[in-house]
Amino acid sequence: MDSALIRLEGLCRHYQVGGETVRALDGLDLELARGDYAAIMGPSGSGKSTLMNILGCLDRPTAGSCWLDGHALHENWDDGVVSRLRGRLIGFVFQTFNLLPRLDALENVELPLVYQGVSAPERRERARRCLERVGLGDRLRHRPMELSGGQRQRVAVARALVTDPGLLLADEPTGNLDSRSTAEILDLMDGLHAEGQTLVLVTHEDEVARRARRVIHLRDGRLERVDLRA
Numbered sequence: 002m003d004s005a006l007i008r009l010e011g012l013c014r015h016y017q018v019g020g021e022t023v024r025a026l027d028g029l030d031l032e033l034a035r036g037d038y039a040a041i042m043g044p045s046g047s048g049k050s051t052l053m054n055i056l057g058c059l060d061r062p063t064a065g066s067c068w069l070d071g072h073a074l075h076e077n078w079d080d081g082v083v084s085r086l087r088g089r090l091i092g093f094v095f096q097t098f099n100l101l102p103r104l105d106a107l108e109n110v111e112l113p114l115v116y117q118g119v120s121a122p123e124r125r126e127r128a129r130r131c132l133e134r135v136g137l138g139d140r141l142r143h144r145p146m147e148l149s150g151g152q153r154q155r156v157a158v159a160r161a162l163v164t165d166p167g168l169l170l171a172d173e174p175t176g177n178l179d180s181r182s183t184a185e186i187l188d189l190m191d192g193l194h195a196e197g198q199t200l201v202l203v204t205h206e207d208e209v210a211r212r213a214r215r216v217i218h219l220r221d222g223r224l225e226r227v228d229l230r231a
């Protein structure tokens with residue numbers, strides 16, 4: 002068994018735009034173990050979101066290798082392996098929450114389990130537990146509009162956790178939050194890390210990156226350096 006949860010070798014994602022090549026990722030080598038907590042930093046356009054989308058199995062590398070939990074994404078993209086892996090391994094949190102406005106918190110969190118064919122009573126119970134885990138046990142029937150930004154993001158974290166993912170990915174999860182809500186989300190992430198959850202998040206803010214064990218600096222689609230917290 003591969004001890005790394007994530008292993009990237011010479012990873013490239015090039016886009017062809019009007020006859021030019023945009024090298025969003027350009028030869029990235031990286032390894033992350035299970036249980037790690039990594040923050041990805043870098044200037045705008047350095048490839049952070051592109052990397053997250055590949056790790057989240059939402060986008061495919063154009064060259065190089067990517068193994069997730071021992072599965073070679075670069076070899077298995079078309080045969081259903083990747084979509085199964087995405088459902089089983091990945092939880093994704095977005096900067097803009099991406100909740101469905103007509104559904105209440107419970108229904109939003111249940112949704113990934115609907116796609117997995119989990120029975121209604123079990124879905125409800127698991128969604129309720131996850132909302133309690135993020136401190137929203139008293140907001141189950143609130144719709145997104147009836148929640149604060151920080152609460153919405155906590156619903157989104159609960160939705161990402163409800164499938165019990167091996168890897169939680171968050172692309173600028175505090176980018177739309179005030180400092181108090183940011184602190185709530187970061188405390189939540191700390192707790193998840195302490196429980197053994199593997200976390201990778203993207204951020205612009207030093208305050209956010211400081212919480213991580215490892216800070217990965219990208220520049221022009223390449224690894225600039227990795228800082229490890231003592």
Ligand SMILES: Nc1ncnc2c1ncn2[C@@H]1O[C@H](COP(=O)(O)OP(=O)(O)O)[C@@H](O)[C@H]1O
Nearest residue numbers: 016018023025044045046047048049050051052
């Ligand atoms: N769909 C796309 N088509 C062409 N170029 C893209 C596309 N998505 C991203 N890029 C380019 O790839 C580079 C990296 O983008 P991105 O990963 O979004 O950066 P970051 O998240 O670090 O700001 C940027 O130069 C961006 O313009």
Ligand SMILES: [Mg+2]
Nearest residue numbers: 049050051172
């Ligand atoms: Mg981005």
